[in-house]
Amino acid sequence: MNATAMAQPGSQTVQTEKTGGTRIELARCTKTFPDGTRALLPFDLTINGGETLVLLGPSGCGKTTILRLIAGLEFPDAGGKITFGEDDVTRQSIEKRRVGMVFQSYALFPNMTVAENVAYGLKVQKVERRERDERVRAMLEMMHIDMLADRRIDQLSGGQRQRVALARAIALRPRVLLLDEPLTALDAKLRVKLRTEINSLLRKLGITAIYVTHDQEEAMALGDRIVVMQKGAIAQIGTPREIYRAPLSPFVADFVGASNRLDGRIEQNSLVLGDVKISLDQIGHAMTGDPIKNGDSNSNSRSGQGLADIYFRADGLAICAPDQGQIRGRVEAISYLGEKSRLTVSGIGESVITLDVDPDFQIAIGDDIHCRFNPERLTVFGRYPDARNAAQAM
Numbered sequence: 001m002n003a004t005a006m007a008q009p010g011s012q013t014v015q016t017e018k019t020g021g022t023r024i025e026l027a028r029c030t031k032t033f034p035d036g037t038r039a040l041l042p043f044d045l046t047i048n049g050g051e052t053l054v055l056l057g058p059s060g061c062g063k064t065t066i067l068r069l070i071a072g073l074e075f076p077d078a079g080g081k082i083t084f085g086e087d088d089v090t091r092q093s094i095e096k097r098r099v100g101m102v103f104q105s106y107a108l109f110p111n112m113t114v115a116e117n118v119a120y121g122l123k124v125q126k127v128e129r130r131e132r133d134e135r136v137r138a139m140l141e142m143m144h145i146d147m148l149a150d151r152r153i154d155q156l157s158g159g160q161r162q163r164v165a166l167a168r169a170i171a172l173r174p175r176v177l178l179l180d181e182p183l184t185a186l187d188a189k190l191r192v193k194l195r196t197e198i199n200s201l202l203r204k205l206g207i208t209a210i211y212v213t214h215d216q217e218e219a220m221a222l223g224d225r226i227v228v229m230q231k232g233a234i235a236q237i238g239t240p241r242e243i244y245r246a247p248l249s250p251f252v253a254d255f256v257g258a259s260n261r262l263d264g265r266i267e268q269n270s271l272v273l274g275d276v277k278i279s280l281d282q283i284g285h286a287m288t289g290d291p292i293k294n295g296d297s298n299s300n301s302r303s304g305q306g307l308a309d310i311y312f313r314a315d316g317l318a319i320c321a322p323d324q325g326q327i328r329g330r331v332e333a334i335s336y337l338g339e340k341s342r343l344t345v346s347g348i349g350e351s352v353i354t355l356d357v358d359p360d361f362q363i364a365i366g367d368d369i370h371c372r373f374n375p376e377r378l379t380v381f382g383r384y385p386d387a388r389n390a391a392q393a394m
């Protein structure tokens with residue numbers, strides 16, 4: 001929307017300021033720092049206009065470096081190309097790119113008021129006074145901090161400061177909004193609240209956003225798609241459901257919370273675990289061939305023999321009557337979590353596993369239990385020689 005439209009009464013609500021969302025493309029990008037650190041291996045990445053893409057991965061995997069390449073705070077190695085829509089921004093400076101940034105540390109001006117902070121960037125951009133005031137008002141309203149307009153930043157709580165940081169970034173109508181762990185410094189309850197607000201805000205504005213986190217729950221809640229990163233490479237890109245239910249590698253399964261792992265074997269189209277035999281056709285997600293050789297990284301190949309890694313969450317195994325049981329275990333610990341109790345159980349695999357029961361279920365530490373697998377909830381990886389490397393290379 002142009003300045004004239006903004007100055008007209010009735011056209012000034014932020015809700016009408018849909019940007020349409022700029023499509024961002026990174027092609028053949030790598031990043032090597034002057035000390036020789038190869039922070040990013042060659043990758044291509046497209047972020048659709050209006051999409052919220054979450055970069056998820058452990059510390060040091062390269063999430064922030066990707067964000068900095070998009071911002072123009074770093075440049076890719078020779079050969080890499082970054083485009084915003086039709087605009088080649090590869091060597092463009094940060095000022096020219098029109099990106100909005102929100103970081104974990106607020107980077108606000110502590111002595112200025114909330115309104116002055118939000119207005120600052122607009123002033124630098126020489127946005128005319130009347131329009132500036134109007135945009136600030138609309139932003140504060142949208143972030144539910146209009147009553148704090150005249151407060152100084154050092155008189156605000158952490159959550160309020162982060163709302164100001166968001167308002168300031170969005171006020172500039174960036175082509176892309178970059179958020180680097182913006183909620184990390186906040187307490188758990190506030191994180192969830194602000195996360196929900198950011199989610200609806202991004203959808204309402206239709207702004208292209210890239211959000212960095214190492215918290216898988218936050219990633220699932222916010223992302224249209226998630227990029228799971230591992231050691232400078234993209235391990236998997238997919239919707240939250242794809243990443244959660246159909247991880248392409250043991251690394252992704254483990255990182256998105258499939259905390260139980262057992263060793264098994266694959267024999268004649270079945271998964272074998274000690275005395276237990278489950279047809280692979282019943283398994284929720286099985287990758288038993290080499291995804292590279294199969295030529296289709298998403299195929300659930302049912303071929304292959306040999307050793308297998310079995311991953312599942314607390315819902316992958318349930319307690320049952322002794323005559324229904326497939327395996328036995330022993331309760332080592334019980335955590336009451338309100339809506340469920342989480343048991344730590346030994347004797348099923350080499351290490352302990354966790355499973356959930358109804359919180360009113362009568363059970364005590366030391367009890368022997370009989371369990372059945374829920375095949376739908378199992379993820380199985382055939383251990384073909386390059387399994388782990390193959391997923392990383394995709």
Ligand SMILES: Nc1ncnc2c1ncn2[C@@H]1O[C@H](COP(=O)(O)OP(=O)(O)OP(=O)(O)O)[C@@H](O)[C@H]1O
Pocket residue numbers: 033034035037038039057058059060061062063064065066214
């Ligand atoms: N200026 C630099 N010089 C040399 N190495 C760097 C530089 N900046 C980052 N790195 C290295 O590049 C790799 C990726 O760093 P990056 O900050 O992108 O990771 P991250 O996934 O964002 O981690 P975190 O979650 O801890 O912020 C790390 O090994 C890091 O040490």
